[in-house]
Amino acid sequence: MSVLLLQPYFFMSKTKSYPQILIGSRLFLTAMAIHLSLWVAPPDLQQGGNSRISYVHVLVARMRIVIYIATAINSSLFPLTKHPLFLHSSGTGTEIGAFSTLFTLVTGGFRGRPMWGTFRVWVAPLTSVFLLFLIYLGALRFQKLPVEPAPISIRAGPIGIPIIKSPVN
Template identity: 40%
Template sequence: MAIDLHRYANPARFLRIMGAIFPWVAISTAVLLIAGLYLGLFVSPEDYQQGDTVRIMFIHVPAAWMALSIYTMMAISSAVGLIWKHPVADLSAKAAAPIGACFTFLALVTGALWGQPMWGTYWVWDARLTSVLILFFLYLGYMAIWESFDDPSKAAKAAAILVLVGVINIPIIKFSVDWWNTLHQPASVATMDGPKIHSSILIPLLVMAAAYMSLFMSLFIVRVKSEILARRLRLLQMNKLQE
C-alpha cells in the first residue's frame, strides 16, 4: 500500500515514552501538591496587611503562569504540526487546550476571590485580570474551532492557524491592556507585587508551580492517549466502511 494511514494513528514510540513517564508524574503530582498546599496554607507566614487571604496567591499565581505557558506550548506544537506535519504535535495542542483553559479559569476565579478582601469587590478591571480574561477567550475560540470541523486533519490546521495568530497577538494585547489600565487608573488599587518576595513565600510558590506542572503532564498524557485511541477507533470504522 502506497499510503500509510497508520502513521497518523499509531505513534508507537510516543505512546511507549508517555506510558513510562506517566506513573512518575502522577506520583510527583500527588507529592508536590500535598507539600505545596501544606507549605502554602500552613507553614508560610501570613501577610501583615492581608492576613490569611494572601494564601490564595499560592493557588492563583502558579495557575496564571500555567495559563500562559500552556498557550505558548500549544502554539509551539501547532507550529511543529504545520511545518513538519508531525501527527502527535496537532494532537498535543488539542489535548492541552482544555487543561490550559481550566488553569486560566482557576486563575480568574481565585483572582476574583482574592480581590474581594483586597479591593472590596470581586472584579476589578485590573490589567492582569483583564489580560487573563482575554486569554480565556482565546482558549475558548481555540476549542470551539476544533469542534467545528468534521475532518480532524482540517480542524488541526485551522486551529493551528488560529493559535499562531493568537500567540502573535498576546504581547500586543498585553501591552495595550497595560497601557489602557494606566490611562484609566482605578481609584485605589493595592498592588499585588507587595514587598520583595521572601523565601518563605517563594518556596511554596515554586513547589506549587512544580505541582501544577506535573498535574498538567499527567492530565496531558491521559488526554493525548485518549485522542490517539479515538483516532484509531475512527480509522477502524473507516476501514470497516471501505470493505
C-alpha cells in the same frame, strides 16, 4: 532506535497515555498547592489570611503563560511537519491551558476582593486573560471538527501575552 522515534506511528504508540498522565498530575499538583497555601502556610502579618491565595494565583498565572507559549509553538509546528505529536500536544496544552486560565480568573477574583473591595476590576491584563480563555474555549470546540482551525486560533493569541505580562511586573 533514534530513527524509530521520528516515525509518527511508533512514537504515538509509545506515548499514548502521556496526555492523561499530564492532566492527572496537573490536577493533583494543583490540589496540593491549594491545600498547602490555604491551610498550611502561615498568615501574613499585614494582610492576614487573605495573602494566602497569592501563593496559588501567581503560580497558576505564570504556568498559564508557559503552557500557552508551548501550545502556540506546537500549533505552529504542526502545519510544517504534519507530525501528529505536535497536534496531540497542542490539544493537551489547550485542555490544560483552559483549566489554568479559568483557575487564574477565579483565584484573581478571590485575590482582588480584599484588596479592591470587589471581585473584578476590568483592567487590561484581566481583560486579556478573559480573551485568552475565550480563545481556549474556541480551540477546544474546534478540536472536534475535521478541519484544523484550532491551531490557527491558538497561533493568533500570543499577541496578548505582552499585554498580560507587562503591567504585572
